[in-house]
Amino acid sequence: MRVGYFIMVILGLGVVLAALGSMVMLLLNIPYEFTSAWLTMGVTLLLFFLIVVIARYIILLWLGYLHHIESRIEEDDPHDLFEPPVTIIVPAYNEGAVIESAIRSLLALDYPAYEILVVDDGSSDDTYARAAALEGRYGDVVLRVVSKSNNGKASALNTGISLARHPFVLCMDGDSRLTRDTLKAALRHFRDPHVGAVAGNVKVVNRRNMWTRLQALEYIEGLNMARRAQAFARTVNIIPGPIGIFRREILQQLGGYETDTYAEDADLTLKILTAGWQIKYEDRAIAYTEAPEGLLDLLKQRYRWTRGILQALGKRKSFLVAPKIGAGVWISLNTMFFEAVLWPAVNVIGNLVFAIGALTMGIPEYVLYWWMMLTILDVAAALYAVAMEEEELALIPYAVLYRIFFIVTVDVAKLFASLEELFKVRMTWGKLERAGRL
Amino acid sequence: MDVNNMLSTIIIVAFVVTVVLAVGSYMLYKLRERRRPRATFDPANENIFFERFFPKPISGQSKQPL
Numbered sequence: 001m002r003v004g005y006f007i008m009v010i011l012g013l014g015v016v017l018a019a020l021g022s023m024v025m026l027l028l029n030i031p032y033e034f035t036s037a038w039l040t041m042g043v044t045l046l047l048f049f050l051i052v053v054i055a056r057y058i059i060l061l062w063l064g065y066l067h068h069i070e071s072r073i074e075e076d077d078p079h080d081l082f083e084p085p086v087t088i089i090v091p092a093y094n095e096g097a098v099i100e101s102a103i104r105s106l107l108a109l110d111y112p113a114y115e116i117l118v119v120d121d122g123s124s125d126d127t128y129a130r131a132a133a134l135e136g137r138y139g140d141v142v143l144r145v146v147s148k149s150n151n152g153k154a155s156a157l158n159t160g161i162s163l164a165r166h167p168f169v170l171c172m173d174g175d176s177r178l179t180r181d182t183l184k185a186a187l188r189h190f191r192d193p194h195v196g197a198v199a200g201n202v203k204v205v206n207r208r209n210m211w212t213r214l215q216a217l218e219y220i221e222g223l224n225m226a227r228r229a230q231a232f233a234r235t236v237n238i239i240p241g242p243i244g245i246f247r248r249e250i251l252q253q254l255g256g257y258e259t260d261t262y263a264e265d266a267d268l269t270l271k272i273l274t275a276g277w278q279i280k281y282e283d284r285a286i287a288y289t290e291a292p293e294g295l296l297d298l299l300k301q302r303y304r305w306t307r308g309i310l311q312a313l314g315k316r317k318s319f320l321v322a323p324k325i326g327a328g329v330w331i332s333l334n335t336m337f338f339e340a341v342l343w344p345a346v347n348v349i350g351n352l353v354f355a356i357g358a359l360t361m362g363i364p365e366y367v368l369y370w371w372m373m374l375t376i377l378d379v380a381a382a383l384y385a386v387a388m389e390e391e392e393l394a395l396i397p398y399a400v401l402y403r404i405f406f407i408v409t410v411d412v413a414k415l416f417a418s419l420e421e422l423f424k425v426r427m428t429w430g431k432l433e434r435a436g437r438l
Numbered sequence: 439m440d441v442n443n444m445l446s447t448i449i450i451v452a453f454v455v456t457v458v459l460a461v462g463s464y465m466l467y468k469l470r471e472r473r474r475p476r477a478t479f480d481p482a483n484e485n486i487f488f489e490r491f492f493p494k495p496i497s498g499q500s501k502q503p504l
Contacts, residue, residue, distance in 0.1 A: 299467045348457065355450045364446035371449045404449075405456050412460035413467075 016061060016380040020054050022373050042353045049350035052343075057377070061384065063229035068388060070232065071283070074188070082191040084168055086183060086245070087115045089160030091153050092174040096125035102174065103134055103143065111183040113140040119160045122150030153241075154257035154264040161251050169248045172287060176242040177205070179286040186245045186285035196250045196277025197269070199227060199236045200243030200285035201389075210398075211298055214406045215291040217395045221378075221385040221402075224283065226339070228388075231281035235273060235332035238309075241265040243287035250277060261315070263308025266336075270312050273329050274319050283389060299413045306417035309340045341418045344411035351408075371403075378403045 088106055092099055099118070106116050120128040131145040148159050157171050168190060172178065186198045201224060204216035223240075230236045239246075244265065254271050261267045273279060292298040313320060313336060320337060323330035358366040382399035386392070 295463055296467045296470060299463055300471070303467070351453060352457070355453060358446075359450070364450075365442040367446040367449055368442055404452055408453065408456045409460040409463065412457060413464050416464050 014380075016057055016377055016384065020057060020377065042357045045353050046350060046357065049346050049354075052346060053374075053377075056343075057381065060225050060229045061381070063232045064225050064388070067228045067232040067281070068283075075284075082188045083112050083184065084187060084190065085113050085115070085166040086111070086168040086170055086187060087117055087160070087164035087166040087248070088170045088172065088178075089157055089164065090116065090118045090172060090174055091121055091156035091160065092118055092123065092127050092131065093121040093150065093153070093156070094123045094125045094127060095174045096123065096127045096130055098175065099127050099131050100134065102177070103131060105177050107138055107141055107143070108180065109178065109183055110180045111187075114183065115142045115144065115164070115166055117160050117163060118143070118145040119156040119163075120145065120147040121153070121156040122148060152259060154259045158256040161248060161256050164248055167248055168245060169251065170243070170245045171241075172244075173242045173289060176202075176287045176289045178243065179284075179288075182243070182285040182287070186282045189280045189282060190245075190247065192278070194278045195234070195280055196247055196272050196275075197239055197279045198245045198285065199231075199239040199269075199279060199281045200245065200287050201281075201283045202240045202242045203286055203288050203391075204291040205288035206290050206293065207392075209293060210401070211295060212291045212293055213395060213398050214402055215298070216392075217382060217386075217398045217402055218406070219291075220389055220391055220395070221382050221399070224389065225381070225385050226335075227281045228283065230332055230335075231279075233328045233332070234278035234280060235328045236279040236281050237269060237273065237332045237336045238263075238266045239269045239272075239279065240287075242289040243285060244269075245285070246272075250275070261308045261311035262304045263312055266305075266309050267312040267315070270316055270319075270333070273332065274316055274325065276325050295409070298410070302410050302413045303417045306340050306414045307421045309336060310418065310421045313337055313340075340414065344414040344418075347411050348408060348415065375400055375403045 090102065090106070092102075095102065103116065103118065118131045120131065128145065128147045135143055135145045137143075144163075146159065146163060148156065153173075160171070161169055168187060170178075170183070170186070182200065186200060189195050189198045202219055204212055204219055207213050207216050227236055227238070241264075250272060251268075254268075254275060257264045257268050258271075269279065292301050313333065316333070318324065319329065320333050354370055355367050358364055358370070379396065379399040382396045382402070386396055
């Protein structure tokens with residue numbers, strides 16, 4: 001890591017801790033007058049919110065930093081070289097416009113020997129014809145193309161897994177792009193025979209408007225920071241759809257992807273975790289993906305993620321209740337439930353309660369201090385996470401909007417999704433609209 | 439109204455408006471989904487596990503990198 005970024009990581013960490021300390025002081029200095037049961041309940045809820053915020057940040061930042069150090073030590077180890085042959089499975093549905101460039105970028109990966117397997121999922125355009133024209137051998141790289149009837153991404157990936165010729169498979173989205181050293185960075189983790197899968201680092205490529213820039217920041221600060229912390233305990237609970245690397249035999253033993261949830265990637269991850277395998281995260285195995293560019297598509301994505309995660313967890317209730325195969329997996333599953341359901345509720349309701357409480361007690365300035373500190377916390381966490389990934393510094397100011405608008409908007413959608421899942425409201429299936437920027 | 443009170447008011451209004459807009463956006467999203475032609479998710483009709491396919495044999499000759 002470059003010195004400048006390292007300083008920013010430390011600075012971010014320091015400001016996060018200072019902001020958290022200030023929030024505690026602020027809350028302790030509020031002149032409480034417990035005149036009603038509602039007020040008592042509100043203050044109790046707020047204290048709970050504060051404790052959760054503090055615990056969450058400290059645990060995520062600290063474990064994330066430990067993982068970062070561990071990862072860099074492993075990286076420098078000359079004995080860490082492990083480059084087994086791997087099959088890259090590319091599910092493609094109506095990707096005719098981009099399939100050739102996608103294949104070209106995969107052929108340029110820096111890895112000794114691998115296979116690219118394009119699975120055309122019954123496209124109605126010329127995806128298959130364009131990909132099939134490139135089929136063949138390119139030095140040590142083999143490109144194969146198969147076509148099947150349309151049945152969705154999970155089915156296409158299962159087809160690819162059954163046809164893969166190598167012991168490791170990389171599953172990706174048809175419209176994602178991998179960086180050149182992705183395979184080298186990810187495959188080395190499989191030297192450890194306990195590791196069943198590795199989650200890659202997903203980055204937003206179409207940083208064109210406010211929504212996609214906010215999502216770019218969210219991927220770095222929200223999703224990757226959590227994944228980094230989970231990786232230290234080897235219990236990553238979501239291997240993202242755009243990039244996941246697996247031992248093929250595990251997928252075959254467990255039955256591959258299932259299509260009875262809205263989040264097949266989360267479902268498969270939990271299946272691997274609860275089978276007793278370790279899952280790691282590699283931040284240098286990068287897949288660029290397109291994020292939804294409009295608000296309604298973003299809400300659709302988050303709605304599906306939340307319901308999908310709840311469905312995947314629902315299939316493994318017993319692992320959620322008791323630590324059947326170790327405390328790490330149990331904590332990881334409960335964290336998943338917390339982040340999907342409880343945290344959005346606590347976030348929206350907690351802030352609302354604080355605002356109402358401060359106003360009714362005649363101390364509106366406390367609202368200002370509270371929000372300023374939450375925002376400082378977010379900006380500092382953004383600084384820390386962005387510096388850790390040596391990402392675009394221009395994303396950091398978006399942390400202000402992230403706090404005021406983005407989190408609230410997404411959390412409201414998550415709340416509705418949780419309620420609809422609870423009441424089993426009928427779901428519809430559909431492909432997310434992409435702008436085709438890649 | 440002093441600066442602190444004014445800023446507090448702005449924050450509270452921004453928060454409440456965001457919540458209202460978020461709920462409104464969610465309603466809009468549901469409305470849009472309802473109007474779209476859709477495929478109802480039915481696990482019973484899905485092929486869940488592996489399907490067998492027979493790819494074309496790979497030609498042995500090496501192509502030039504693209």
